[in-house]
Amino acid sequence: MYRTKDKLYIVMEYIPGTTLGHLWPSLPENDKTSLLGQLRSIFADMRSLPSPGFYGSVTQGPVPHRYFFSQEGNPAITGPFTEEEDFSKAIALRSSQIWSDRGRHGWTSDFLARHLPSALSGHQPTFTHGDLYRENILVKKAKDSTSGVEEYSIAAIIDWETAGWYPSYWEYAYIFPLFQWVDDWPESVERIIDPWPLEAALLRFVQEDLEF
Structure with a gap:
């Protein structure tokens, strides 16, 4: 990415390939095992990067996810955050904001505010x-x-x-509610990154609250 006087340019590279989603149903087990091993190595390298001590974007800006969006730019919702407790509180605040915009009280927001900070704790950026x-x-x-x-x-x-920089459970727990459970992919993800089943169950509740 670079900028001239009045224009911003994004330089992109075309990489030929086929999506794993397209290939997966027809792949033999040995090819699946090989690809999952490669992915585990890639994600292990990513996840081993030294923690910067905050939760947010790679530029130490707001968390780059719609669960942390605020029309008013409220930093208590958008981040970045130095404490995981504040990261979790932000989800509850976002929930409250959504319900308020609908003209209703967010009873699920109250639940998240009471329990999410203590239930989701001890996870490094x-x-x-x-x-x-x-x-x-x-x-x-x-x-x-x-x-x-x-x-x-x-x-x-x-x-x-x-x-960006998220609590360590996020990579697995966020994708968990989106699984279709029609083949072996959910189980295969556990061979790429370690599962966080309890955190995933909570994120499923969060997703149902924020997106439905």
């Missing part, structure tokens, strides 16, 4: 992609330089708009 869909993973097939056998490899991970 962790670099998070934030949108672990199969459709955001590009895969390519090429011959191994040593064996000459064609193998699948990860070409790229795309859609980084919500990436």
Whole structure:
């Protein structure tokens, strides 16, 4: 990205590949195992980046996720946050804001305010992609330089708009409510990143409150 006097340019690179979502139903188990291993290594490297001591965007700005949106730019909702407690309180405040905009009292907001900060605690800021869909993973097939056998490899991970520093549970717990449960993908995600089932259950409740 660069700017001239009156224009902002974003330089993008085209990376050929097929989405993992398209390939997944037809992949044999050995190819799935290989790709999941590659993804686990990639995400482990990302998650091992040193914590910056805050929850927010990579530029130490507001949390880049719609759960932390505030029309008025209220920093108690948008962040960034130095404490996980404030990160959790922000979700409750966002819920209250949504219900207020509908002209109703947010009883679920009250529940979140009472319990979310204590239920979601002890999670360090962790670099998070934030949108672990199969459709955001590009895969390519090429011959191994040593064996000459064609193998699948990860070409790229795309859609980084919500990436940032989140509590360590977020990568798994946020995607959990979006699983379709029609194949082995939910189980396979546990081979990419460690599961956070309790946090995931709470995030499912949050999603139902904020998005329905």
